[in-house]
Amino acid sequence: MERKTISIMKACELVGVSRRTIYNWLSSGKIEYVRTAGGSVRIFVDTLWRDANNTDRPAVQAMWQAEGRNQA
Numbered sequence: 001m002e003r004k005t006i007s008i009m010k011a012c013e014l015v016g017v018s019r020r021t022i023y024n025w026l027s028s029g030k031i032e033y034v035r036t037a038g039g040s041v042r043i044f045v046d047t048l049w050r051d052a053n054n055t056d057r058p059a060v061q062a063m064w065q066a067e068g069r070n071q072a
Contacts, residue, residue, distance in 0.1 A: 005034065005042035015048055 006014070008022050011031075022043070025031045032047040 004045045006045055008041055008043065011043045011048060 008019055011022050012019055022031075026033055026041070026043075030047075032044045033041050034044070035041060
């Protein structure tokens, strides 16, 4: 089964964070990605919502809590 990928900008829209935050998550290994033959970065959607500590809560919410961000 092939995993679904999205662009960095689409990931920003989905989780409500900046491009810089997405790049930080990429470099720290919090989300998985692949580079296309043309050099573009594609993010695996399933890693955006993964939380290794709690399968009921999206990873983004866990990261926000760890960073002390307010949640709506």
